[in-house]
Amino acid sequence: MERVGFMKIISLIVLAFLMMCAAMGEGATFDFEDGMNPGFAQSGSCVIAVNQHTEGNYSLSIGKRSQNDWDAADLSPAKAGIALGDTVKISFKAYQSSGKTGTIALAYAGGSYGILASAAFPSGKWVDVEGIFDYSEEQNLRFKVDDALANEEYRLDDIRITVLHAEENDKKQALDYQSDFSAGTDGWYARSAGTASISAQDGALTITGREATWNSPGRDFPLIAGTTYQVGVYVRQDAVDKADFMISAAHFRGGTESYENIVKATARKGEWTYLGATYVPGLYDNYVLYVETSNNGTIPFSMRDFFVNCNEVTYPMDLSSLKELYAPYFVVGTAVTQSEALNKERMDFYASQFGIVTAGNELKPDFVFDVGASRRAAKTDETAVVIKLDAAKPMLTYCYNHGIPVHGHTLLWHQQTPETFFLLGYSTSKGYASREIMLGRMENYIKLVMEETEKLYPGLIVSWDVVNEAINDNNGGLRDGLWRQTVGDDYILKAFEFARKYAREGVILCYNDYSTPYQPKLNGILKLLTDLTAQGNIDCYGFQSHYQLGSPSIKQVDDAMTSIANLGLKLRVSEMDITIDTYTPEMLEKQAKRYAELFDLYMRHADDILAVQLWGVTDDLSWLSGQYPLLFDRLAQPKPAFEALIAQIAQ
């Protein structure tokens, strides 16, 4: 009896200990400083060993490798403290000195061999690899390099693996903050390099002594990447007729601070004015929310009832599926931004409805072009380009691991491309680069983006927008952007020539534009497409399709589709959304009817249409969120437009 009692107590203690560990977030850290291998196993025919890379600094070396990419280091999930179904955060450092550039990745060591995190792996410097992934296959973890580093040795160090437990996530996700400032400044502080200060009185927080627009009340919040938050506040100023206010976020990652403006509103003198919006944070180490002005830099102001909370979004996984129902006609897809891609549940919902995905922003030049690294490279070669794919990786990795094809958007565009791309030395002081240099940069950029994405995610990207929005709305001529100014009128033909040269066999190359059905733009587009078709490198035209309720007419869209298809090109509806002015039952019905009519038209053109892709899923995260243009509301529930599309095809 006594013994049983004793055992019970022991098991209760063990259980309590396990529960404590679970709540704390398990995982493992390996810095190799004791010179011992903590359990990494050699895969393939290499030799792994813990030794010093500089005096007194130990790391894990993976050497004597053959040409096989599976000559790598494996780690069992048990040693890393990971169990099936865990959400895991990983970071590690890697080094190689082969003189070549390759890719370093964490992947499953079996099953799908899916990639969980990866990074470009240049020679001669320690690189940081970081990612959040769902451990969904009962496989070891493999730290590997790609074929570009065949036979080469590499090193690993400072491997940190943290399991983000559901309980921890729940705790943070349940964030429900609101302050009436009755208990003082409540953790808020003045963001200022000088004289600004805050004080709380009468249920409001007031900031004075501001010297710049960013001088603001700010507060740290434990936000979780990919979670959907509602943020709101009332602001008031008594200094000027009108002032624009913003709720913004500041976040750090890898020591670099960056900012986002979440919502903006104008406050008239003496009026408490509300500003609020949905915010889905991207992946950062920490987050500060703050309230600033975007003009009238230094006026004092007050705020009250700041809140941030997390809606319980229950994704409707049991709906009829658009992608399944329309599969006989075309693939239905959507655009996804990074913060959405970081939320696995949200992505699982998207994957249930959509069969092709595009990055809403993260494959555009302003995300991909690495200004600093390119500037350094340009010192020896003006045409050198360095790229980074970090922002797109959460989406690309999800799609790769779930077998969802991706459409690439976009290689060349006059917007979201830093002006530095066109400058000599990528530097503001030296003027624009010559045609020859710009052609070299264009070729290098297209080559790198296509080859890097292909290397990291073989076969994933099935089509690309090579050039976006090159035709002038008013006269149908070429838009006078910096590509045209630096290269000349043939820049589009050149881009398609390079894209064809570096695209994987079978990848579909598109020209993409908006306001297609309207003249004189349509004629301009047709002329450009005729030239591109004669050159033989274009496959497809992308109709962006950002439409309103009343315009364009179905006939206009129909005619434009027919005339473009008659050139022998395939069609994509690439960025569809339909705006409404107010969120009323009548408007939602009109929107539903309009979606159904357009899809009906697309079905009639199904022989030519490859994909119909929405520009987002839920209204709150749309680029036109104030006009509710999508199929799902902010709680991810289907709107009448979704129901109409299902009803139409299910008949």
Ligand code: XIL
């Ligand atoms: C939009 C994104 O959705 C926004 O988040 C961004 O701020 C601006 O660009 N035509 C295009 C898309 O080709 O790339 C644009 O996307 C919408 C219009």
